Amino acid sequence: MNRHLISAADLTKDDALLILDTAEELAAVSERSVKKLPTLRGRTVVNLFFEDSTRTRISFEAAAKRLSADVINFSARGSSVSKGESLKDTALTLEAMGADAVVIRHRASGAPHRLAHWVRGSVLNAGDGTHEHPTQALLDAFTMRRRLGGIEGRRVTIVGDVLHSRVARSNVLLLNTLGAEVTLVAPPTLLPVAVHTWPCQVSYDLDAVLPKSDVVMMLRVQRERMNAAYFPSTREYSRRYGLDADRLARLPEDALVMHPGPMNRGVEIAAEVADSPRSTVVEQVTNGVTIRMAVLYLLLGGAV
Amino acid sequence: MSGGAKGGTEVSGEYLIKGARLLGGEPADLLVRDGVIAAVGPEAASATAQVVDADGLIALPGLVDLHTHLREPGREDAETVESGTAAAALGGFTAVHAMANTSPVADTAGVVEQVWRLGREAGHCDVQPVGAVTAGLQGERLAELGAMADSAARVRVFSDDGKCVSDAMLMRRALEYVKAFDGVIAQHAQEPRLTEGAQMNEGEVSGRLGLVGWPAVAEEAIIARDCLLAAHVGSRLHVCHVSTAGSVEILRWAKSKGWNVTAEVTPHHLLLTDELVEHSPVGAYNPIYKVNPPLRTREDVEALRQALADGTIDCVATDHAPHPVEDKETEWDAAAMGMIGLETALSVVQRAMVDTGLLDWAGVADRMSFRPARIGRLDGHGRPLRPGEPANLTLYDPSVSRLVEPSGFASRSRNTPYIGMALPGRVVATFLRGRPTVLEGKLQ
Numbered sequence: 001m002n003r004h005l006i007s008a009a010d011l012t013k014d015d016a017l018l019i020l021d022t023a024e025e026l027a028a029v030s031e032r033s034v035k036k037l038p039t040l041r042g043r044t045v046v047n048l049f050f051e052d053s054t055r056t057r058i059s060f061e062a063a064a065k066r067l068s069a070d071v072i073n074f075s076a077r078g079s080s081v082s083k084g085e086s087l088k089d090t091a092l093t094l095e096a097m098g099a100d101a102v103v104i105r106h107r108a109s110g111a112p113h114r115l116a117h118w119v120r121g122s123v124l125n126a127g128d129g130t131h132e133h134p135t136q137a138l139l140d141a142f143t144m145r146r147r148l149g150g151i152e153g154r155r156v157t158i159v160g161d162v163l164h165s166r167v168a169r170s171n172v173l174l175l176n177t178l179g180a181e182v183t184l185v186a187p188p189t190l191l192p193v194a195v196h197t198w199p200c201q202v203s204y205d206l207d208a209v210l211p212k213s214d215v216v217m218m219l220r221v222q223r224e225r226m227n228a229a230y231f232p233s234t235r236e237y238s239r240r241y242g243l244d245a246d247r248l249a250r251l252p253e254d255a256l257v258m259h260p261g262p263m264n265r266g267v268e269i270a271a272e273v274a275d276s277p278r279s280t281v282v283e284q285v286t287n288g289v290t291i292r293m294a295v296l297y298l299l300l301g302g303a304v
Numbered sequence: 305m306s307g308g309a310k311g312g313t314e315v316s317g318e319y320l321i322k323g324a325r326l327l328g329g330e331p332a333d334l335l336v337r338d339g340v341i342a343a344v345g346p347e348a349a350s351a352t353a354q355v356v357d358a359d360g361l362i363a364l365p366g367l368v369d370l371h372t373h374l375r376e377p378g379r380e381d382a383e384t385v386e387s388g389t390a391a392a393a394l395g396g397f398t399a400v401h402a403m404a405n406t407s408p409v410a411d412t413a414g415v416v417e418q419v420w421r422l423g424r425e426a427g428h429c430d431v432q433p434v435g436a437v438t439a440g441l442q443g444e445r446l447a448e449l450g451a452m453a454d455s456a457a458r459v460r461v462f463s464d465d466g467k468c469v470s471d472a473m474l475m476r477r478a479l480e481y482v483k484a485f486d487g488v489i490a491q492h493a494q495e496p497r498l499t500e501g502a503q504m505n506e507g508e509v510s511g512r513l514g515l516v517g518w519p520a521v522a523e524e525a526i527i528a529r530d531c532l533l534a535a536h537v538g539s540r541l542h543v544c545h546v547s548t549a550g551s552v553e554i555l556r557w558a559k560s561k562g563w564n565v566t567a568e569v570t571p572h573h574l575l576l577t578d579e580l581v582e583h584s585p586v587g588a589y590n591p592i593y594k595v596n597p598p599l600r601t602r603e604d605v606e607a608l609r610q611a612l613a614d615g616t617i618d619c620v621a622t623d624h625a626p627h628p629v630e631d632k633e634t635e636w637d638a639a640a641m642g643m644i645g646l647e648t649a650l651s652v653v654q655r656a657m658v659d660t661g662l663l664d665w666a667g668v669a670d671r672m673s674f675r676p677a678r679i680g681r682l683d684g685h686g687r688p689l690r691p692g693e694p695a696n697l698t699l700y701d702p703s704v705s706r707l708v709e710p711s712g713f714a715s716r717s718r719n720t721p722y723i724g725m726a727l728p729g730r731v732v733a734t735f736l737r738g739r740p741t742v743l744e745g746k747l748q
Contacts, residue, residue, distance in 0.1 A: 086630065086633070087635050106635065107637075109513055109514040109637070110588060110589025110636045111635040111636075113587060114636075129514055130515075131513060131515075132514070192510070192517075193506055193519075194511045197511075198511075
């Protein structure tokens, strides 16, 4: 495996399967009453969050702590934009503190690539702008594999704002590596212009794709997109691309409904769908901690 | 020839340039005396002249850049007139057009005269200020174009470069107004609404990298509109840094109509593509490749080369855009747009155009000296290498190769996209009205 995890494209099929298998073993630990392993004792993991994301930060923090790492939370939110310290100087500071791994969340696409130039430790991308969020894709794959028994040949439909979604980018890459058949569904305004070059199918018609889906992954729609004329209104959006009870009924019986969270209930997903037994939303959160443990373990574990 | 409004009192010696290939042709001697080419060929002889051995070197008319950012006044940390013109001389240029987006903006006679005077004091090459089209580059009302034209700086090229004159009515008026003094509007073609927050070329790479796209149509739509406006009012339009294959087609069409439209292309758009943002020796998302207009695709590069070769694009202009290190050593979104280019321009043109067989050296002289001088209405530059003409010339060795090492640049900035690349050729000497500004590759 690479020293860093910045893009889902960094992972070969063997890498990805190793992470999923490791997570499977670690999941057993999470079910014990004492959830802690000594594996990363004495190692330092820095959570460097330039963007608010309590859920992702807590997930990484829990993962690192369960492996006995020392965790430093560095909330740089605001400081970089308001002419504060540059990303490079922050990186040099972390380097001087001896960070073994830096988990970075940043509003700018590519910030983790830049960071990796300036630090010696491992860089873990916890979401960069509208680029990627590889551990989200890994936890989604882990969730699918646990529920469906496998990923190869499964039909996964990802619905919503693909253009601005780091979750979609990482999922398309990883699921393709793992042999799933991915279909993106979105209004044409929310697809990148060259999406036909991606390793997936594309459709504008959710109803046509639903019956052929083993998994439907709904993406969060940012309300501010409406002001930029990506679609006329949230009501029209949810009518054409939202997953409501009627559409849920058109899915194959054992199909899963996934959402990376946070959800806009009533926009991309109806409340009764979000709370249905088909929904894996809560499970995804649990699996998030497990998969991040696996990634930290594999990136840092053997190198003491 | 008037020698331009500048030049002052220059003491220039006597130089006998031996065996230079004039515009890449047969070797001949050139005698330079009193600021002019005194003799060419067998008549070029002198017992007193300093001899410059030009065996194997190409002699070109001094290069003229229509598009340079010298940053002074206002951003002297990035470049000064002194350092920028030193870089120009080392790149083989004898005249540069200094863009108006300084601080304060070059939108009054006072500022353009200041820049012009700084150029004369530096003495490395002629500095011809470009005047802003609109006051403060705000795109709201015309700057005092006539006052700048009538000033000592004798401004003929007007541009809001960095920003587009996007208001169609204002653009029309600007085009009309400058007819009174044979001016030209040099448009930075970028439809602002289509490029809000734009970070790189919109295409396959931007989609994968999750960077906001700068679509080709945002350039092409403005060029089409401006060609039509220029035709309608019978004025002169110059299009800055053309970057797309579609723009080339529109220009070709406008020229076929006989409209008075000219265009430039930068060296970097002739060589580099947007793939470098994703894969390069200096890492993904390295802002050294961030520039406006952005690097485009291989197909665009190919179309631009063909257009420069067939004359649809009239000239090469560097868009030399210095930025301090801290404005580039950042995440992509936060980085400044622009690349330096004066000290690598001729080498890049050799690589992209000459070594590929698309242009010969006479063609390079045309696209980097004759035509830009004519577009800028610069007297005394872009003249043939004939007796009686001002001795503005460049001696270039196309046979060598060099690794680009920015620490050796005269420019104050280091933001070159060619870092670590091997580029062909080297400027050996530059003469400005008979006086060497560069000899043996060193600034004089």
